[in-house]
Amino acid sequence: MTSQTLLYLRQPWLPGDRAEQQIRSIAFDVPRSAAALEVELAYAAGPGAVLDLGLEGPSGYVGWSGGARSRLIVSADWATPGYLPQPVEPGTWQVLVGLHRVPPAGVIMELTVRTVAAGEVERHRAAEPEDPPSVPRPDRRPRRDLPSGDGYQWLAGDFHSHTVHSDGVLSVGGLAALAASRGLDFLAVTDHNTTSHHAHLPEAGRRHGIVLVPGQEVTRDVGHANVLGDVGLVDFRSPPETWAQQAESRGGVLSINHPLAADCAWLLPVDHPPVAEVWHSSWAQLPTWGAPLAWWLLTPDTVPIGGSDVHQPGHDGLPGSPTTWVLAEGDDVVGAVRAGRTAVSASVDGPLVIRDGDEIVALDAEGLLLTGPGRPRRRVLGDRVRVPAWSGPCWLEDDSRIVHALCG
Incomplete structure (x- = not known):
């Protein structure tokens, strides 16, 4: 023809x-x-x-x-x-x-x-990047000695990434291999206004030993939001006030992305968002910038997650920078987010603060300050410190007011 x-x-x-x-x-x-x-x-x-x-x-x-x-x-x-x-x-x-x-x-x-x-x-078709060969990945669990209950485990991951299915440069397999090499247990693949990558996630995840969470970044000039879960397309042309309901009615979760980010900032009404990308990789460019923390504290019940927003390795955040931790039942990452069992750290092996029952646990945070809204700053002395929990956000910061980890 x-x-x-x-x-x-x-x-x-x-x-x-x-x-x-x-x-x-x-x-x-x-x-x-x-x-x-x-x-x-x-x-x-x-x-x-x-x-x-x-x-x-x-x-x-x-x-x-x-x-x-x-x-x-x-x-x-x-x-x-x-x-x-x-x-x-x-x-x-x-x-x-x-x-x-x-x-x-x-x-x-x-x-x-x-x-x-x-x-x-x-x-x-031949001009598209090929997937790299799979490399056997040893079982790294338990990666860190983190407290967990029966049937639950802390998983390290990233809730924001892109492939050639939108404006990234890596194939789905290439991104999976990179995330696995950086020690992540899961990665949400959130290409813009499409679900065409979803069909490739199960096989790429199996080949590279990582849980790939179906996602999509619903993208408009007035704000971006990630829909997490295999819920079908949430059309970016539909009214933004319906996005959360569309996601939740199909078993997914909607998260507001980088609410403070140049021309990609969230310019829509915020009616007590259930989940938000409190920690975006751009925070590393000005680590003393207090605005992301301040934005979160305006809605302190918001479940915090983080995202690298990786597009091109070497030009923006790498997978796991920051790292989001979820206390998941099996591999149910989306269910853990829905239940609010999250924490965020600067990296997969950096200082971490999590909740364990009625206690807050600071790990590998020697010398940092543990605090929260209206709370005194308490110096962490030791690699594993437990204190009585309070309601609301908590975080670890250093003497320069740089945040190293946080949890809701």
Whole structure:
């Protein structure tokens, strides 16, 4: 089959267009003869211009790559990561264009949709990064001597990461191998506005000896939130006030992401959020910044978790920086978060503070200060110190007021 152009559109976008409606749908019709589609979006990119790309078919949402890709392929056997493989159904499809940033002078978009042959699909498939070979991983448990009850164990992990299924650079297997090599027991893979990576998680987790938690980062310009659990897609175009209910009604958990983070900050109402990414890897850039702790203390019943938000190793946080600890029944990581059994530390082997019944336990925290809102600072003397618990947050800080660990 030769290529057939189904749509060509040259469209200028101005700031007023973005203000009126950020996500635009552009329709095109697909004939019965099509076996694979290619969508290409071109524009003069720059600091003031970012256009996002997504796709919807006659039967519903296909996927999203945001500003990470300018081209996508969809076919029955394979699709560009971020999109769900599926037969190319005849009928009306929609290219989703996100006007993420539009400079004052505007930006001119060129959008092309064409049918392509199987050879072009295979060429794109071969260009994607391959998974690394699996390396036998010894059983490291118990990693640290942490108190736990019958059937429960403390697991170390990370609740925020990205692969090639959105704007990361590693395959699912590559990310799993990296996280396992850093001593993590679990990793939530939370690609933006897609669940296309979910199908790859079980096998990659088995191969590399790590629990990979299905996740998705529901992403809008007014805030990002991770949905944790295999709950199907929570559409980013739905009203943000419904995201938590959608997740919870399907057995998942919603967490507000990096509530204080440049143009990715949470700009939506906060009505007592149940879970929040209190500790984001960006905190390491200014470790004395007290705002993340202060934000958490405004809603002290919020369950705290942490996330590296890893995209490209060497350019942002690595898996486990910070590390979130969950007291899980078996490998039920999402259930532990829902129950509020969490703690966060700067690293997998750094100082840690957890709750054990009616006591707070500080581990490997010699010389640090244990405190909480309105509490005196108590110097930790020893590698394993127990004190009577109080209700509400607690954390370990040093004499420079840098937080090393926290728990709710």
